[in-house]
Amino acid sequence: MEESQSVAIEFQKVVKKFGNFTAIHNANLKINDNEFFTLLGPSGCGKTTLLRMVAGFEDVTEGNILLFGQKFMHLPPNKRSVNTVFQQYALFPHMTVYENVAFGLRMKGWSKGNIDTTVREMLDLVRLTPFAERKPNQLSGGQQQRAALVRAIAPKPKVLLLDEPLSALDLKLRQAMRMELKQLQKETGITFVFVTHDQEEALAMSDRIAVMSEGVIQQIGKAQQIYEGPKNEIVAKFIGETNILDASVVGLNKEETKYRIAEDFIITGESVEGLTKNQNVKILLRPEKIRITPLNVNATALRGVIEESMYLGTDTEYQVKVSGGVILKIRDQNGFERRELISLGSHIGLSFSKDSIRILSS
Amino acid sequence: MTQVYKQKRAFDSLRIWLLLPSWVTIGIFLLIPVGLMLVISFMTKEFRGGVIWELSLAAYDQFLFDRGLFGDEPPTIQWTYIVIFLRSIVQAAIATFFCLLIGFPTAFFIATRDSRNRTFWIFLVTVPYWVNLLIRTVSLKFLIRDNGPINEFMISLGLISEPLGLINTNLAVQLGLFYSYLPFMVLPIYASVERFNFTFSEAAADLYADKWSTLRRIVLPIVAPGIAAGCILVFIPSLGAFLAPDLLGGAKNFMIGSLIEEQFKGNAGNWPFGAAASMILLTMVLIALMLYTRQQAKSELT
């Protein structure tokens, strides 16, 4: 993490308990100013709880949260310059879109003229001007979503908290809104803390991601770091698909390490520090990193039999049985070269580069 | 969707039969009696109660104009009944106001309890209804009369030297109305606050609204239909109440309900006059309700 950037939100050893149940375990997290930061994790892992503590709707059991280096946990929600886009939008049903967007500004005591200019600017920004006088229930899901978004942005908060704002939209709209959100973050320069359980969304939008599971922050990093270098099995399983193989170290030198997965199933990876011979490890291998090759290319290549195939459009997923009865998932792109589906029962060769395997010591 | 739609329509052929019981009930127990009252109000009075079936406007005339003892002087406005009417409206309005003042916080309190405890609190609110209204009103009279327990207790403590003189005052009537109809205010408000989504008040706080602004600008407008229903449910029976004014108010604090009741009691009554007063009361209530629904429809549209 670059220390030169100023930190917008800092969680220091934050613990949150509901009665006996610990929802957040010792969370340490720095979110930079002007960053699009995503909290990613399965439902129930504590993402909403983290946001609610920042917004002021839940108190912190232990630890502290700082906003631009300042303590602010003692302030009630209406005194925090942090705004929330709620999961179900929570647009006030008795107010028009205009009044909804103006609400925060009114409460902050802005002058009438200022309010009007800002609200119109905001509605323009998300193309809601023609709908200004409508009530929320007269809007489509996407329009409601954009109204909730500008309602929270209008008071110019230091940090915007977004709790699964796209989850109620259908796929096409969701994909369009990803771009729009990202754009909005750049234009406004507000720090976005975005919550989602959708890994694709997280990878596509975020500057950095924190992967959570059962109240624990598992890994923090850029999308690529997290996808390519998951720190543990939980992260690896949650982000994308992966083959996880039990193996033991059978040979190591300066250049490479050899792992045995089954009797005659030995693979070679780059040398990894801190491994000892006969150590048990887990090997992570992404399905798209494995290439299918004709059998006769290389006599020493790994061989397998196609057990199952699933045609997915952009690519095809094969389940391949290799020696030792191990099943590998392989993603074969239906890209530039037109390919025929490989029929079940075919014998194929497999190859992957040394640097595409990732080792977790177990 | 289409499934639900079809199921809804499946009962179309049965519609008449499904509606019949309620139409019959409303017809027999509401429309016929009210129609009868309407007719009687235009008839001539019989001196020992009952009516002579001859058309006459005398009942309405008596309500509005004073034509002297023998009915031969030039008409002047008859204030007696108008005053009773106005007093009833004021009393009912005050009762509604106090029911709202106490009922709203009560309902809000109950609706924000744990869902397990809510039923218990609601049960407590309905407990008074296990006892007949007459008995409750008589007990209230017993409590507040000059040599009743409240006065005696306070005198024995030396807080007051003479009874407070509560009984037979407007205040006593107020108390009676308030006590009789408070649950009618609490229950509909409870129902609407219970349905209120508290994410809205979180959103308001998030947008810099303090507690008071949140209550005034978010909570109250959204639960307004429940408040309106409560006000109607208290105001209308208060307007026509006769037990509380009779038992607690004495002769000076007559309300329209007692006036009507008198006309149908024993030999002293005047059926057409009582019927006319009922019709005037009914008309006013209907006008008030119409204005209210008009307002509701308007606010839904915008």
Ligand SMILES: Nc1ncnc2c1ncn2[C@@H]1O[C@H](COP(=O)(O)OP(=O)(O)O)[C@@H](O)[C@H]1O
């Ligand atoms: N008010 C609460 N009382 C008790 N448990 C809660 C409360 N809020 C959340 N939890 C629990 O805390 C955990 C995390 O919840 P949440 O933060 O909503 O998860 P997420 O947003 O990641 O789906 C869940 O197990 C949930 O049941």
Ligand SMILES: [Mg+2]
């Ligand atoms: Mg959540």
